[in-house]
Structure formats: C-alpha cells, structure tokens
Amino acid sequence: MSASSDARGVDGRGEHKQRTREALIDAALTLFAAKGYEATSVDEIADWAGVSPRTFFRYFDSKDRVLFFGGDAYNAAVVRQLPDQPAELGDLAAVAATQRALSSMVAPLKNRIRLYFRAVQDSPQLLGQHSAALARHEASLADALATRRSLRAPDARCRMTAELVSIAIRHAYAGWLSSKRDLAEHIDEGFALLREIACQD
Structure with missing residues (x-):
C-alpha cells in the first residue's frame, strides 16, 4: 500500500469517527428533548444513531x-x-x-x-x-x-x-x-x- 493510500485510510477512519460522534449527539439531543433526559437510555441513543451501546461508550463516558x-x-x-x-x-x-x-x-x-x-x-x-x-x-x-x-x-x-x-x-x-x-x-x-x-x- 502506498503512502497516499495510508493517508486516505487514516482520513477515512477519522471522517467515520466524526460522523458517528455527530450521529450520537444528534440522537441524544432529539431523544432528550422529546422524552426527557432521565427517560432516555444509552441503548435508545445508540439504536437511534444506528450503532451498538458498546460503540456509544467508545465516544462518551456517559449519556x-x-x-x-x-x-x-x-x-x-x-x-x-x-x-x-x-x-x-x-x-x-x-x-x-x-x-x-x-x-x-x-x-x-x-x-x-x-x-x-x-x-x-x-x-x-x-x-x-x-x-x-x-x-x-x-x-x-x-x-x-x-x-x-x-x-x-x-x-x-x-x-x-x-x-x-x-x-x-x-x-x-x-x-x-x-x-x-x-x-x-x-x-x-x-x-x-x-x-x-x-x-x-
């Protein structure tokens, strides 16, 4: 693999992580505003964002x-x-x-x-x-x-x-x-x- 391919791979992973983080933020805010913070679970946020609860905790320590x-x-x-x-x-x-x-x-x-x-x-x-x-x-x-x-x-x-x-x-x-x-x-x-x-x- 060339150096340019390596760079594209790193950039691609970075973009994917950023999109996932943004999706989790948007999901959490939408659910918190609609049903309340206390009534919203991490599982629901992750499901709304299309990821697993385990993935959620890779990005955030808590909801x-x-x-x-x-x-x-x-x-x-x-x-x-x-x-x-x-x-x-x-x-x-x-x-x-x-x-x-x-x-x-x-x-x-x-x-x-x-x-x-x-x-x-x-x-x-x-x-x-x-x-x-x-x-x-x-x-x-x-x-x-x-x-x-x-x-x-x-x-x-x-x-x-x-x-x-x-x-x-x-x-x-x-x-x-x-x-x-x-x-x-x-x-x-x-x-x-x-x-x-x-x-x-």
Missing part, C-alpha cells in the same frame, strides 16, 4: 457527556483565542470580539443548541450540570483575562467580567434562537446593552 461535548470545545476555543485580541481593547470588548469571531462555527448548530436548551430546562439533573459547566467556563475565562492583564491570579474584576459575559451571551443566544438574524448581531447587541447599563448613573 450526559453527549450534551456537554460541544459546549466544552467551544468554551475552550474562546479561552484559547482571547489572547489574540488587540491589547488596546478592554476586557469586555476583547471577549465580545472573540465571541463574534467564533459565532460562525456555532451558526450551523442552531437546531442542536435549541434542543440542548429544551432538554436542560426539563431536567433538574441537567440544569445542575449546565450550571456547573457554566461556572467552570467562567473560572477559565477569568483565568484567561488575568493572563491577558499579566496577573498571577484572577482578581475581582476578572471574575465579575466573566460573570457579566455569561449574562450577555445568554441574552444573545435567547434572541438568536427565536429569530432569523445572525448570532453575531445578537452578540453585538448583548454586549452593547451590557455597556449601556454599566454606564448609567
């Missing part, structure tokens, strides 16, 4: 990890790209610019995100895990902001900025999921509203 896989990756991208923003931007402006730049990778997932929030709001267990994941991201964002300001550890300003970012993003997503406008527009509006409120007496 809740299907939900948070994409969110964790996106939040990591925000933290990773934040230092690339111009130094002259303030903290909120830098995070807003980062979120806006990454909005194009989220836009194709609109229906999946809508199903995610539907599943979370109907499950106390998932709502708790969502809150915990949000807290972890806020802590990571505060760390990134501290690094950006050459601090050894996040100060009160870093932590509050991270919390305010969560509010602005939650507002942006709520508007986006119920409209036909681009997510980037809603992000701009969310952060603009935040700045407007902060500037009031």
Whole structure:
C-alpha cells in the first residue's frame, strides 16, 4: 500500500469517527428533548444513531457527556483565542470580539443548541450540570483575562467580567434562537446593552 493510500485510510477512519460522534449527539439531543433526559437510555441513543451501546461508550463516558461535548470545545476555543485580541481593547470588548469571531462555527448548530436548551430546562439533573459547566467556563475565562492583564491570579474584576459575559451571551443566544438574524448581531447587541447599563448613573 502506498503512502497516499495510508493517508486516505487514516482520513477515512477519522471522517467515520466524526460522523458517528455527530450521529450520537444528534440522537441524544432529539431523544432528550422529546422524552426527557432521565427517560432516555444509552441503548435508545445508540439504536437511534444506528450503532451498538458498546460503540456509544467508545465516544462518551456517559449519556450526559453527549450534551456537554460541544459546549466544552467551544468554551475552550474562546479561552484559547482571547489572547489574540488587540491589547488596546478592554476586557469586555476583547471577549465580545472573540465571541463574534467564533459565532460562525456555532451558526450551523442552531437546531442542536435549541434542543440542548429544551432538554436542560426539563431536567433538574441537567440544569445542575449546565450550571456547573457554566461556572467552570467562567473560572477559565477569568483565568484567561488575568493572563491577558499579566496577573498571577484572577482578581475581582476578572471574575465579575466573566460573570457579566455569561449574562450577555445568554441574552444573545435567547434572541438568536427565536429569530432569523445572525448570532453575531445578537452578540453585538448583548454586549452593547451590557455597556449601556454599566454606564448609567
């Protein structure tokens, strides 16, 4: 077998794994939104995706990890790209610019995100895990902001900025999921509203 054939084989396996992972995520979200997280089994998710339960556990440790896989990756991208923003931007402006730049990778997932929030709001267990994941991201964002300001550890300003970012993003997503406008527009509006409120007496 030639080197090019080897490369095609590796690429093909990678594409197959990605398709399987995506199928499992879509199956889980559809079932969670339709019948509830607690009432959905791993066997049902695997069957819906056309794979075995054993295959499911090759990709995810548990059924809740299907939900948070994409969110964790996106939040990591925000933290990773934040230092690339111009130094002259303030903290909120830098995070807003980062979120806006990454909005194009989220836009194709609109229906999946809508199903995610539907599943979370109907499950106390998932709502708790969502809150915990949000807290972890806020802590990571505060760390990134501290690094950006050459601090050894996040100060009160870093932590509050991270919390305010969560509010602005939650507002942006709520508007986006119920409209036909681009997510980037809603992000701009969310952060603009935040700045407007902060500037009031």
